Amino acid sequence: MHSLIRILVVAAALACSAAVRAAPAGQSLVADAPYRDLLDFHGAPRSPTDRSFNIFFDAGAWQGYSLPRAGDAATGFSGPFVHSLGTGAWAGMRFAGLALRDAGDGRRLVLKEVASHAVPGALVRVFSAPGLSVRQTLFFADSWHALVRIELQSGRARDLDLAVTGQVMPLPGSRLASEGDMVTQGFAGSPSRLDTQLHAGGADAGRAAVSGNGYRIGLERPLHLEPGKVATVYVVQTLRYDARTASPPAIDYARAWAANRARWAAYLEAVQASHLSGLSDGLARRVAAKAVVTLIGNWRAARGDLRHDGVIPSYSNPDFNGFWAWDSWKHAAALAWFAPDLAREQIRAMFDYQAADGMVPDCIYLDRADDNWRDSKPPLATWAVWEVYRATGDRAFLAGMYDKLVRYHRWWFAARDHDHDGLAEYGSTDGTAIAAKWESGMDNAVRFDGVAMLKNGEHAWSMDQASVDLNAYLYREALDLGRIAAVLGKPRDASAWQAQAAAMKSAIQSRMYDPQRGWFFDAKLGRPGLVRVYGSEGWAPLWAGAATAVQAAAVEKTMLDPRKFATTMPFPTLAADDPHFSPVKGYWRGPVWMDQSLFGVEALRRYGYAAQADAMARRLVLDAKGLARGQATFRENYDPLTGQGEQSRNFSWSAASYLLLLRMDAGAAEPLRP
Template sequence: MRRWLILLLALSLQQVYAQRNKYPDVLNLHAEPPKGKSILTNVFSDMGAWHAYALPLHKEDNGAFIGPLIMGMEGEWLSGAFSRLELSENNQLVDLSVADANIRYFPGMLLQQLEINKLGITQQLIFVSGREALLHTTITNRSNSVRTLNIRYHGQSRKQITVNNETSSLQSAGFVAVFPAGTSITADSLSYSASNTGVVIAPGASYEQTQLQAYYPDTVHKPAVYEFSKSLKENENRWNGYLSRYFSASPKLTEIQKRLAVKCMVTLITNWRSSAGDIHHDGVFPSVNYQGFYGVWSWDSWKQAVGIVTFNPELAKNNIRSMFDYQDELGMVADCIYLDKSENNWRDTKPPLAAWGVWEVYLQTKDTAFVKEMLPKLIRYHEWWYTNRDHDQNGLCEYGSTDGTRIAAAWESGMDNAVRFDSAVMLKNNDGAWSLNQESIDLNAYLYAEKRYLDKLLAVSGEKNRYNDQAEKLLNMIRTKFFDAKKGYFYDLQPETGKLVTVDGPEGWIPLWAGIATKVQAEKVIQKMNDPRKFNTKVPLPTLAADHPAFDPMKGYWRGPVWLDQVAYGTEGLRKYGYKKQASKFEKQLLNNAVGLLTNEPICENYHPLTGKGLNAKNFSWSAAHLLMILKNK
């Protein structure tokens, strides 16, 4: 009987939650109650909130959601389970651990359904703002007699708890919980109890209560008042809107590919942080699962925006704005920004892909106002490169740093420890700018592409193009200076010696993505991409050719792992030159062989090219964003 009731409830939920209910548990959110700063658990957050939750793993935790995880300058669990439901009847505890349980994660909602002693218990957790979540509990009397229950929520915090019985609320280090009026709340330093006693439920009737749980990363505000049924409908409509927008533009996806697309969306939304502190527009963390990624990065943001705009255009725009809020007077954009701007990294910037990001947002939205807003900033950033990263002023740029260190210059490439930079040295350009002594092929290909995108954006703004001649000149220089005809590949150039840095890496196919290579050059590059000794590995297109002596995917961050942005640039480059079947073949290899992509495992920062194992940070944003781009090609 109990399992029949669970099935009946599940069927009714399918009707209520429509499209999003087709995609339960695209990520496995079941977790042990975690401790402290251990943040490897898959979590659920939404609407840019700065706190997150998981589902219980053990039956002893039935009636509780795991968390919250607080995400400020770093991640820390405030509690293993802050709100535990406890029921008693006739002075006897109802043992929820033996209840029939249906515990699921739907896009935008955590759900528990418990059946025990002819009581039906439903708990739903949704976010309603960038600060606030609602925990809604429904207890239904399925018996033929009146039931009188004592209903208690209790839990612990790792920070001091203070109670305000006038507002039926408590606080703990910026985290606020508000209970229904009339709830009796007591607290003892790090624990609390919130009780409603003598609750009478008639046969077939239900008792409902809504608890608000909020985290304020800056100033604690008075929590808003929400009607749960209305908020749930808005939540459902918003998520169905995300899915409908993406799927309508990608009609040929299989069901398993759709589940992957949904996993990409929930990954990006969970990493979304609303404006707070010194972050002035909403942005997206690279990953909630790595302490060093609790900020917003520049080229991450531009890549993320191209994926996010396929389902949430406003977040895509703000993700770009968040970085340009910190453009300096010279036109430079910081590498990364944080809640506390004193932590922002100004030692370097990142590869210039911002105009591409803005153009892709425009293609999806046709928002000319956004183009006009961003265009002057994009132009200043583009010109900054030639003022501060062109050592000999020959029109070809180098990666560099503001402090003269080679490590920051390598960071600026985004390929932190790439082999091609191993022998590079620094050259001073001016008091605040240094360059590596090599002109990088990917950087100049990106700058060529930016010139083309800037002219397109100028046209949208009703202005004359100004970069066509520069682009043509740069195209010819790249074709003649950076291509090794014997090796059939593009490489970085050392201008003082005229020698190419002949390391086979993904930078060599960026000229295909940018549309720079001649047909003959493209054919040569593609031959190398197809070579199983180099780039045609189990998971294709690693960041260093597999036959290079320094190839080491387990230790080398950019010395062998497959990064999904580089795969996407590679396959897009193949399509530009007419190699559509080969592009699809590489994408199929990626989707089928990167472990966990097509199951409910998290999307990783990168993957082992020979084994498919996921590497480094989990639930990685730009991987998710580029997968959305790759899936659209299907």
């Protein structure tokens, strides 16, 4: 059944592609109209490091492009932005400019802009001149090649001299040169290279010419247009991360656009499952489609020391051009439902660097010298792997990951359980408290203000408190490892994991819950005291299924208290009545982080509070400013009092969280039994 659906989707996409080829260039891409201009991709760089506007990436490419600024009617696109140059830099100002002349009288044709849009998987610009229509469609054939498909349609027979032009960013040490019909751009201190070529099927491209920061590539012979028929030429730009060794695949120009449409049709097919009670399906699907566009826009292919593809946190932030562990787990859980191959790659990318003792590093980069081994990140890897299995039924993937997940799970208790009581602590490899706080993912959370560090062994230190979220995640890991073991035919393993989960559940309920306050807290080591800070970690045991029904009822009341967590945009990471509450600049001291809010909604749903969960979920969708009905990007976090987005734009785990929030079949209502 699934195969038949996929065949029908691909067939529909191909039919759409054929219709586009036959239609006048001014006609919109009808199939993409519901999701046209989800984000505003207009902009032009004012400096090499300008990230003030959105950039279009796809297919894992490390180069990206934008539509020119609104009002800039000149042909072509802004770019490229090369994300693998240091922390990212604009290598080009304008790509695929178009110069047309009548081959008979030599007159230049002046093109007027008709439309300029972004659709999922492409940027589209439409132009006209007397008796002529022109469409430029920028898309990616794969992670190496950006193509601009130029379609020309004339009302009469005519011959045109055609050339494409470009302007590069004047980067120090940048080298622009022509090699026959190709323009190359090299970069100081980097083995990377950009190659630009013109492809016109039977019409040969002429020689490329370079002048200053500009270049021009023209057809050797005039392009003949038949009345009413579409003639197509391509501009291709190839980024070789290491030109000394890179061997990009050949491009199948005849099929590249159809393949792009089929891939995006499959992505958007998954969006149709988006639903939230009390919200129109159209609005839910629009938010989900924006999430898909965001996640795919942050997809980066294996290059350098990154051995598998993955999704970066945000191209809009220069600090985020690598893969982070707990970001990766959240990305994979969402990707599993529309891009499962990428979900598997994302997980494998992090486990490529698993240490001999089982540790997975905090983050990895193109250059492994930049990887952070001072800490790990919260253990949600098994949850992500199980989500991939739930979405795909891929037993082979489970088999390939099981031993790695077991080693990672056991590492936590070997390196982060100072008093060997079966409850773990966040910590670091270098003994610093800052790295231990990073390991929690909640860097400056109030609950960590007074921590001290305790040495467990060589390169292994713990905070002097066991964190409730960490142990809820580890409890959930034990459950999921047991389920994986059962699928793989390992009954003894499954029984052992169930026993461990039962012991952890008992410990969490008895030692980390305050019955007077009705909340779960971190527990100090060596004494019975709790760290009584009301934070989002308090509902982690509900998300994991580790709370009793009575405990869950008390936590639910606090979660829905408008003085604490039921704020305008609900579920801040610190209770709103805490004296340290800082909703805008507090980072983890009050803003809404969507992963924690997602877990909050799923926590309520797991314990039977479905109506309350739906009400909070609707507020998360509708009260994030500009997200559902405007062109606002997904932000790193949000002001819980106003819904204003803060910190990094185009943030992947926020996109992933919203996608999961709107997928009923990917939610946390799945039964969990220790």
